Amino acid sequence: MQIETITTQAYSDQNPGTSGLRKKVKVFQQAGYLENFVQSIFSSLEDFSGKTLVLGGDGRYFNRTAIQIIIKMAAANGFGELIIGQSGLLSTPAASHIIRKYHAFGGLVLSASHNPGGPDEDFGIKYNVSNGGPAPEKDTQAFYQYSQSISSYKTTHFADVDLDNIGIQYRGDFKITIIDPVTDYAELMQSIFDFPLLKQSISSGYITLLFDAMSAITGPYAKRILVDMLGAPEASIINAVPLEDFGGHHPDPNLAHAHELAERMFSADAPTFGAASDGDGDRNMITGSQIFVTPSDSLAIMAANATLIPAYAKGLSGVARSMPTSQAVDRVAAQFQLPCYETPTGWKFFGNLLDAEKITLCGEESFGTGSNHVREKDGLWAVLFWLNLIAQKRQSVADIVHEHWQKFGRDIYSRHDYEAVETPIANAMIEHLRELIAELPGKAFGEYVVSYADEFCYEDSVDGSISKNQGIRIGFANGSRMVFRLSGTGTVGATLRIYLERFEADASQHNQDAQVALADLITLAEQFCEIKKRTGRTEPNVIT
Ligand code: VG1
Ligand code: CO
Numbered sequence: 001m002q003i004e005t006i007t008t009q010a011y012s013d014q015n016p017g018t019s020g021l022r023k024k025v026k027v028f029q030q031a032g033y034l035e036n037f038v039q040s041i042f043s044s045l046e047d048f049s050g051k052t053l054v055l056g057g058d059g060r061y062f063n064r065t066a067i068q069i070i071i072k073m074a075a076a077n078g079f080g081e082l083i084i085g086q087s088g089l090l091s092t093p094a095a096s097h098i099i100r101k102y103h104a105f106g107g108l109v110l111s112a113s114h115n116p117g118g119p120d121e122d123f124g125i126k127y128n129v130s131n132g133g134p135a136p137e138k139d140t141q142a143f144y145q146y147s148q149s150i151s152s153y154k155t156t157h158f159a160d161v162d163l164d165n166i167g168i169q170y171r172g173d174f175k176i177t178i179i180d181p182v183t184d185y186a187e188l189m190q191s192i193f194d195f196p197l198l199k200q201s202i203s204s205g206y207i208t209l210l211f212d213a214m215s216a217i218t219g220p221y222a223k224r225i226l227v228d229m230l231g232a233p234e235a236s237i238i239n240a241v242p243l244e245d246f247g248g249h250h251p252d253p254n255l256a257h258a259h260e261l262a263e264r265m266f267s268a269d270a271p272t273f274g275a276a277s278d279g280d281g282d283r284n285m286i287t288g289s290q291i292f293v294t295p296s297d298s299l300a301i302m303a304a305n306a307t308l309i310p311a312y313a314k315g316l317s318g319v320a321r322s323m324p325t326s327q328a329v330d331r332v333a334a335q336f337q338l339p340c341y342e343t344p345t346g347w348k349f350f351g352n353l354l355d356a357e358k359i360t361l362c363g364e365e366s367f368g369t370g371s372n373h374v375r376e377k378d379g380l381w382a383v384l385f386w387l388n389l390i391a392q393k394r395q396s397v398a399d400i401v402h403e404h405w406q407k408f409g410r411d412i413y414s415r416h417d418y419e420a421v422e423t424p425i426a427n428a429m430i431e432h433l434r435e436l437i438a439e440l441p442g443k444a445f446g447e448y449v450v451s452y453a454d455e456f457c458y459e460d461s462v463d464g465s466i467s468k469n470q471g472i473r474i475g476f477a478n479g480s481r482m483v484f485r486l487s488g489t490g491t492v493g494a495t496l497r498i499y500l501e502r503f504e505a506d507a508s509q510h511n512q513d514a515q516v517a518l519a520d521l522i523t524l525a526e527q528f529c530e531i532k533k534r535t536g537r538t539e540p541n542v543i544t
Contacts, residue, residue: 001172003076005152008032014040014147016140017488018346020126022112024491025062028123032153038070038108039153040146041127042077044139048105050080054098054128056090056181057110058217058280060117061244063088066110066125068160075174076154079105082174085181088163089242091217091281093370093378094185096132100374101184106130111217111280114252115491118245122491133351133375137467140348182224189225189381192311192373193388201391203231210236211383212261212276215243216251221281221380236271251278253285253367253379254544255292266290273390273397277379282347283367284382288397294413294514296326296501299363301404302385303332306361308392309385311373316360320353322346323456323471324483324499325365326411335408344458344470345485351375352462365415365499367544402510409505412517416540417487418496418531426486426494429529433472433484436528440474445524449477456483474528479503482525498525498540515543 011030014021014037021037028034042048053074057063067088074082083102084090090098092109099107112124127135127143135143158171162178169176201207209232213219219240226232238260239247250257253276265274270289277284286293293301303319306312318339321329333340341359343349347368353359354372363369368377369385386397393400421429437453444450456470471485480502487495500521504510515522531537 001075001156001174004155004157006032006035006155007152008036008150010148010150011036012148015144019113019134019489020109020124022115022122022124022489022491025119025121025123028062028066034066034069034125035073035153035155036147036150037125037143038073040143040150042073044142044146045106049078051105052081052083052102053079054083054090054095054102054104054107056085056095057088058091058113059087059089059242059244060112060123060246060279061119061121062123063110063244064163066123067163070108071161071176072155072158073153075158075171076156080173080175082176084161084163084176084178086164086166086178089181089217089220091181091185091221093282093374093376093381094181094221096128096374096376097185097188098179099128099130100132104130109280113280113489114250114278114283115489116246116250117279118248121245128375131351131355131375133354134346134348136348136351136465138465182221185221186225186229188373189384190229192309192381193384194310194392195229197391198230198384198387201387207273207387207390208271209387210238210261210264210271210274212238212253212258213240214249214251214253214258214276214278215239215241215247216277216279216281217242218277218281218379225380225384246279253278253283254542256542256544258285261287273387275383275386277383278367281379282377284369284379285367286382286386286397291398291401293397293401294326294365295363295367295369296321296328296365296411296413297401297404298382299325299361299369300328300332300408301400302369303329303338303361304404304408305389305393309388312360312371317357318353318359320350320359320362322349322364323473324415324485324497325363326413326501327479327481327503328408328411329363331408341461344456344467346488347377349458349460349467352460356462358461365413405510406507409503410510411501411503412512412514413501414514414518415544416498416500416522417542418535418537419490419541420493421496421535423494425534426496429496429531429534430472430484430486433529437472437474446520447478448480448520448524451475451477480521482521484525484529496529496531498529500525
């Protein structure tokens with residue numbers, strides 16, 4: 001194989017965020033842009049000569065082009081083999097599983113997750129290490145560092161690889177294996193959950209379900225698992241065909257974006273269970289007839305009931321949540337005497353805890369839950385978890401949630417997002433909060449007395465690494481909390497996220513609307529960060 005060294009110009013903006021490098025497709029299409037970042041990854045890694053790399057994406061616009069470029073660069077940089085999902089498709093959790101199962105050196109996942117796709121929308125690339133999880137911060141920082149002074153990248157010439165037919169192809173000694181993207185993952189799910197029970201519950205009509213694949217990657221996975229293996233009718237999956245532009249929608253599973261599902265779940269003849277997943281298949285939204293389960297509650301309910309699931313029957317070693325996720329799971333952990341960890345936003349922080357077997361389950365308020373079965377959050381896994389719970393407990397989603405609140409109390413929760421704020425204004429707002437927190441503790445605002453205010457700094461209990469500036473937290477004496485942070489996944493300006501939570505022990509108050517119950521906190525949050533004053537915005541773009 002003849003290796004070519006191509007001269008290139010460094011780009012200053014290749015700093016990976018919460019989950020890989022995300023930019024507009026047009027940015028990725030600039031000369032050498034993708035190549036620079038891929039070379040920065042390869043050049044920052046060591047000892048992969050002859051080893052295997054997994055490659056696939058969520059099928060969005062530019063996926064196939066990027067894959068052909070990466071194949072040649074991987075060959076030129078000395079990898080021995082590539083494992084690629086058929087048609088270039090792999091969901092994020094499936095990629096994680098395949099890296100682990102085939103003992104690959106690592107993997108490249110091409111996705112901008114829940115961000116929209118298409119020629120004028122977003123693309124992304126993320127490197128996962130040999131445990132199947134997102135590269136830790138020390139690696140992503142190394143990639144960025146390298147990209148700042150890159151002057152050339154390595155590639156080679158050979159005919160484009162046929163991505164659509166399963167099988168092995170060679171270019172010289174370089175081996176390319178195209179695999180079915182679903183089979184390994186479906187087998188893994190079968191090993192975790194009680195498939196015979198699920199099948200029986202679906203065929204008997206006890207469970208009727210609706211899954212919205214949002215024209216994204218989980219269509220083929222849901223079809224194989226829910227329809228072919230578990231016998232659900234074909235019509236139970238909507239938007240099942242992955243499209244390069246996700247049909248022009250945001251493949252973001254929440255009540256705002258999965259509106260067709262939301263409408264049906266709150267209609268008179270709603271199915272018993274409804275769910276959706278995101279662009280790359282790692283997020284999940286759980287609903288039941290007339291009820292939406294917040295992701296924070298979902299994590300707590302999973303933790304409280306995990307022993308009903310075959311794979312977790314022996315119990316959990318511990319649980320973890322990202323810092324802005326509600327404290328609902330902490331209450332479960334306290335009752336079951338389980339260790340409970342609080343990590344910064346982003347799945348990469350769970351990897352060490354999972355590898356060290358300190359935790360079995362973990363999750364984020366942003367519609368992400370997962371376990372030690374892979375090293376990514378996993379949308380369909382969460383769906384199957386809930387189906388297994390419903391089938392095992394013989395209870396509706398609403399009953400499961402209400403019973404949980406009765407036992408543990410309810411952490412009324414909401415997140416308000418202000419998208420595309422001008423970056424300097426957003427930074428000034430955070431700076432203002434930083435100054436404010438020093439003087440807040442002890443101050444009373446109506447019934448809310450500030451008990452602490454700080455900027456979250458995380459020390460990893462496994463490797464001792466420290467991650468600073470992970471969000472501003474303000475905690476109140478009555479257990480309520482608000483968190484402010486800027487998104488690390490957006491591609492336009494800055495997105496301010498405000499996370500609000502209030503604990504309600506009194507069961508007679510559990511059925512309140514979250515926005516109403518949180519109204520005082522919402523007003524206080526505005527008072528603290530001055531978003532109206534500073535941006536002129538009167539309300540958030542998205543409320544979840
Ligand atoms: C968001 C979520 C975070 C999640 C990340 C990646 O990050 O808040 O919890 O891990 O997206 O999810 P940020 O920095 O924008 O708040 V995915 O499904 O977009 O890979
Ligand atoms: Co995602």
